[in-house]
Amino acid sequence: QVQLQESGPGLVKPSETLSLTCTVSGGSISSYYWSWIRQPPGKGLEWIGYIYYSGSTNYNPSLKSRVTISVDTSKNQFSLKLSSVTAADTAVYYCARHVPYYYDSSGYYRTGGWFDPWGQGTLVTVSS
Amino acid sequence: DIQMTQSPSSLSASVGDRVTITCRASQGISNYLAWYQQKPGKVPKLLIYAASTLQSGVPSRFSGSGSGTDFTLTISSLQPEDVATYYCQKYNSAPITFGQGTRLEIK
Numbered sequence: 193q194v195q196l197q198e199s200g201p202g203l204v205k206p207s208e209t210l211s212l213t214c215t216v217s218g219g220s221i222s223s224y225y226w227s228w229i230r231q232p233p234g235k236g237l238e239w240i241g242y243i244y245y246s247g248s249t250n251y252n253p254s255l256k257s258r259v260t261i262s263v264d265t266s267k268n269q270f271s272l273k274l275s276s277v278t279a280a281d282t283a284v285y286y287c288a289r290h291v292p293y294y295y296d297s298s299g300y301y302r303t304g305g306w307f308d309p310w311g312q313g314t315l316v317t318v319s320s
Numbered sequence: 321d322i323q324m325t326q327s328p329s330s331l332s333a334s335v336g337d338r339v340t341i342t343c344r345a346s347q348g349i350s351n352y353l354a355w356y357q358q359k360p361g362k363v364p365k366l367l368i369y370a371a372s373t374l375q376s377g378v379p380s381r382f383s384g385s386g387s388g389t390d391f392t393l394t395i396s397s398l399q400p401e402d403v404a405t406y407y408c409q410k411y412n413s414a415p416i417t418f419g420q421g422t423r424l425e426i427k
Binding site: 227237250286291294306311312313 | 321352354356363364365366369370373375407409411412414415416417418419420421
Protein backbone atom coordinates (compact mmCIF):
# COMPACT_ATOMS: atom_id res chain seq x y z
CA GLN A 193 0.00 0.00 0.00
CA VAL A 194 0.99 3.63 -0.34
CA GLN A 195 3.47 4.90 2.23
CA LEU A 196 4.79 8.41 2.77
CA GLN A 197 8.03 9.55 4.39
CA GLU A 198 9.02 13.08 5.27
CA SER A 199 12.64 14.22 5.19
CA GLY A 200 14.50 17.43 5.84
CA PRO A 201 16.36 19.45 8.48
CA GLY A 202 15.07 19.18 12.02
CA LEU A 203 16.39 22.61 13.00
CA VAL A 204 15.87 25.88 11.14
CA LYS A 205 16.98 29.35 12.18
CA PRO A 206 14.47 32.17 12.58
CA SER A 207 13.82 34.16 9.37
CA GLU A 208 15.14 31.32 7.21
CA THR A 209 13.20 28.94 4.97
CA LEU A 210 11.95 25.55 6.14
CA SER A 211 12.25 22.89 3.42
CA LEU A 212 10.80 19.39 3.59
CA THR A 213 10.30 16.60 1.08
CA CYS A 214 7.77 13.78 1.13
CA THR A 215 8.62 10.60 -0.74
CA VAL A 216 5.71 8.43 -1.85
CA SER A 217 6.30 4.69 -2.15
CA GLY A 218 4.07 1.76 -3.00
CA GLY A 219 2.13 3.74 -5.57
CA SER A 220 2.30 6.57 -8.07
CA ILE A 221 2.02 10.20 -7.08
CA SER A 222 -0.03 10.75 -10.22
CA SER A 223 -3.80 11.10 -10.12
CA TYR A 224 -3.93 12.18 -6.48
CA TYR A 225 -3.72 15.30 -4.36
CA TRP A 226 -1.02 15.55 -1.71
CA SER A 227 -1.07 17.67 1.43
CA TRP A 228 1.10 19.08 4.17
CA ILE A 229 -0.32 19.32 7.69
CA ARG A 230 1.43 20.48 10.85
CA GLN A 231 0.96 20.07 14.58
CA PRO A 232 2.74 22.30 17.11
CA PRO A 233 3.87 20.43 20.23
CA GLY A 234 0.87 19.65 22.42
CA LYS A 235 -1.56 21.37 20.05
CA GLY A 236 -3.99 20.55 17.26
CA LEU A 237 -3.71 19.98 13.53
CA GLU A 238 -3.36 22.71 10.91
CA TRP A 239 -3.69 22.12 7.18
CA ILE A 240 -0.96 23.93 5.24
CA GLY A 241 -1.92 23.19 1.65
CA TYR A 242 -2.17 20.61 -1.10
CA ILE A 243 -0.88 20.01 -4.59
CA TYR A 244 -2.23 17.97 -7.47
CA TYR A 245 0.24 15.86 -9.41
CA SER A 246 -0.21 18.29 -12.31
CA GLY A 247 1.16 21.08 -10.13
CA SER A 248 -1.99 22.99 -9.21
CA THR A 249 -2.04 24.08 -5.58
CA ASN A 250 -4.33 25.32 -2.82
CA TYR A 251 -2.92 26.92 0.33
CA ASN A 252 -4.29 27.82 3.73
CA PRO A 253 -4.85 31.60 3.57
CA SER A 254 -3.21 31.97 6.99
CA LEU A 255 0.10 30.75 5.52
CA LYS A 256 -0.32 31.48 1.82
CA SER A 257 2.17 34.36 1.66
CA ARG A 258 4.97 32.15 2.97
CA VAL A 259 4.19 28.71 1.52
CA THR A 260 5.23 26.98 -1.67
CA ILE A 261 4.36 23.34 -2.41
CA SER A 262 5.86 21.67 -5.45
CA VAL A 263 5.83 18.20 -6.99
CA ASP A 264 8.41 16.09 -8.80
CA THR A 265 6.58 13.22 -10.46
CA SER A 266 9.80 11.70 -11.80
CA LYS A 267 10.95 11.14 -8.20
CA ASN A 268 7.48 10.45 -6.76
CA GLN A 269 8.04 13.31 -4.34
CA PHE A 270 6.42 16.55 -3.30
CA SER A 271 7.96 19.32 -1.24
CA LEU A 272 7.16 22.12 1.17
CA LYS A 273 8.90 25.45 1.55
CA LEU A 274 7.89 27.82 4.33
CA SER A 275 9.73 31.13 4.37
CA SER A 276 10.50 33.63 7.12
CA VAL A 277 9.97 31.11 9.89
CA THR A 278 9.58 32.02 13.56
CA ALA A 279 9.32 29.98 16.73
CA ALA A 280 5.56 29.72 16.06
CA ASP A 281 6.37 27.46 13.10
CA THR A 282 7.92 24.83 15.36
CA ALA A 283 5.81 21.73 14.81
CA VAL A 284 5.63 18.17 13.64
CA TYR A 285 5.10 18.36 9.88
CA TYR A 286 3.12 15.59 8.24
CA CYS A 287 2.64 14.81 4.59
CA ALA A 288 -0.52 12.96 3.62
CA ARG A 289 -2.52 11.83 0.63
CA HIS A 290 -5.57 13.98 0.14
CA VAL A 291 -8.42 11.80 -1.07
CA PRO A 292 -10.44 13.99 -3.46
CA TYR A 293 -13.30 11.66 -4.29
CA TYR A 294 -14.73 8.21 -3.69
CA TYR A 295 -17.54 5.96 -4.88
CA ASP A 296 -20.27 5.28 -2.35
CA SER A 297 -21.92 1.94 -1.71
CA SER A 298 -24.30 2.56 -4.62
CA GLY A 299 -21.45 3.30 -6.99
CA TYR A 300 -22.04 7.04 -7.17
CA TYR A 301 -19.14 9.50 -7.38
CA ARG A 302 -18.87 11.59 -4.22
CA THR A 303 -16.64 14.48 -3.22
CA GLY A 304 -13.88 13.55 -0.78
CA GLY A 305 -11.32 15.63 1.07
CA TRP A 306 -9.90 13.63 3.94
CA PHE A 307 -6.31 12.56 4.53
CA ASP A 308 -5.17 8.96 4.27
CA PRO A 309 -2.52 7.71 4.63
CA TRP A 310 -0.16 9.98 6.57
CA GLY A 311 3.60 10.00 6.84
CA GLN A 312 5.24 9.43 10.20
CA GLY A 313 5.84 13.13 10.68
CA THR A 314 9.02 15.07 11.26
CA LEU A 315 9.66 17.57 14.04
CA VAL A 316 11.02 20.89 12.84
CA THR A 317 12.27 23.26 15.51
CA VAL A 318 12.84 26.93 14.75
CA SER A 319 15.62 28.23 16.94
CA SER A 320 18.88 30.11 16.66
CA ASP B 321 -13.63 30.61 7.29
CA ILE B 322 -15.75 27.87 8.79
CA GLN B 323 -14.79 27.06 12.36
CA MET B 324 -15.03 23.58 13.84
CA THR B 325 -15.70 23.33 17.59
CA GLN B 326 -15.46 20.05 19.45
CA SER B 327 -16.93 19.25 22.84
CA PRO B 328 -15.93 18.30 25.35
CA SER B 329 -12.23 19.19 25.17
CA SER B 330 -11.48 16.21 27.36
CA LEU B 331 -13.37 13.40 28.99
CA SER B 332 -12.78 10.43 31.18
CA ALA B 333 -14.88 7.28 30.93
CA SER B 334 -14.83 3.69 32.10
CA VAL B 335 -14.14 0.63 30.00
CA GLY B 336 -17.39 -0.51 28.44
CA ASP B 337 -18.99 2.94 28.55
CA ARG B 338 -20.69 4.53 25.57
CA VAL B 339 -18.79 7.68 24.66
CA THR B 340 -19.98 10.54 22.48
CA ILE B 341 -17.90 13.41 21.10
CA THR B 342 -19.54 16.34 19.35
CA CYS B 343 -18.26 18.52 16.52
CA ARG B 344 -20.09 21.66 15.48
CA ALA B 345 -19.45 23.68 12.31
CA SER B 346 -20.03 27.44 12.25
CA GLN B 347 -21.79 27.03 8.88
CA GLY B 348 -23.42 24.08 7.19
CA ILE B 349 -21.02 21.60 5.60
CA SER B 350 -23.48 18.91 4.49
CA ASN B 351 -21.77 15.60 5.33
CA TYR B 352 -18.25 16.68 4.39
CA LEU B 353 -16.74 15.63 7.70
CA ALA B 354 -14.06 13.18 8.76
CA TRP B 355 -12.94 11.91 12.16
CA TYR B 356 -9.41 10.94 13.17
CA GLN B 357 -7.88 9.18 16.15
CA GLN B 358 -4.42 10.18 17.33
CA LYS B 359 -2.87 8.00 20.00
CA PRO B 360 -0.10 9.55 22.13
CA GLY B 361 3.05 10.01 20.05
CA LYS B 362 1.43 8.52 16.96
CA VAL B 363 0.18 9.62 13.57
CA PRO B 364 -3.49 10.58 13.13
CA LYS B 365 -5.55 7.69 11.81
CA LEU B 366 -8.67 8.10 9.70
CA LEU B 367 -11.73 6.59 11.39
CA ILE B 368 -14.74 7.94 9.54
CA TYR B 369 -15.41 9.97 6.39
CA ALA B 370 -18.54 11.43 4.87
CA ALA B 371 -19.75 11.90 8.44
CA SER B 372 -20.81 8.28 8.89
CA THR B 373 -18.81 5.95 6.65
CA LEU B 374 -16.43 3.74 8.60
CA GLN B 375 -12.95 3.48 7.11
CA SER B 376 -11.92 -0.06 6.26
CA GLY B 377 -10.36 -1.88 9.21
CA VAL B 378 -11.80 0.42 11.89
CA PRO B 379 -13.63 -1.47 14.66
CA SER B 380 -17.42 -1.38 14.40
CA ARG B 381 -17.74 0.10 17.91
CA PHE B 382 -16.92 3.43 16.26
CA SER B 383 -19.72 5.25 14.47
CA GLY B 384 -20.42 8.72 13.17
CA SER B 385 -23.57 10.68 12.49
CA GLY B 386 -24.80 14.13 11.62
CA SER B 387 -25.19 16.53 8.76
CA GLY B 388 -25.20 20.27 8.28
CA THR B 389 -23.62 21.78 11.38
CA ASP B 390 -23.81 19.11 14.10
CA PHE B 391 -21.91 15.85 14.12
CA THR B 392 -21.12 13.11 16.61
CA LEU B 393 -18.53 10.39 16.99
CA THR B 394 -19.69 7.54 19.18
CA ILE B 395 -17.75 4.68 20.71
CA SER B 396 -20.33 2.10 21.70
CA SER B 397 -18.20 0.26 24.25
CA LEU B 398 -14.98 1.99 25.28
CA GLN B 399 -11.84 -0.14 25.18
CA PRO B 400 -8.45 0.62 26.79
CA GLU B 401 -6.85 0.98 23.34
CA ASP B 402 -9.23 3.83 22.53
CA VAL B 403 -7.25 6.25 24.73
CA ALA B 404 -6.40 9.00 22.26
CA THR B 405 -7.22 12.48 21.06
CA TYR B 406 -9.99 12.64 18.48
CA TYR B 407 -10.24 15.31 15.79
CA CYS B 408 -12.97 16.22 13.38
CA GLN B 409 -12.09 17.75 10.00
CA LYS B 410 -14.30 19.52 7.51
CA TYR B 411 -13.57 19.33 3.81
CA ASN B 412 -16.46 20.93 1.97
CA SER B 413 -14.26 23.79 0.85
CA ALA B 414 -10.84 25.31 1.43
CA PRO B 415 -9.41 26.10 3.83
CA ILE B 416 -9.64 22.63 5.29
CA THR B 417 -9.92 22.92 9.06
CA PHE B 418 -9.82 20.63 12.07
CA GLY B 419 -11.54 20.82 15.39
CA GLN B 420 -9.34 21.52 18.39
CA GLY B 421 -9.44 17.90 19.53
CA THR B 422 -11.04 15.89 22.33
CA ARG B 423 -8.76 13.99 24.68
CA LEU B 424 -10.26 10.71 25.85
CA GLU B 425 -8.95 8.94 28.94
CA ILE B 426 -9.91 5.84 30.86
CA LYS B 427 -11.36 6.43 34.32
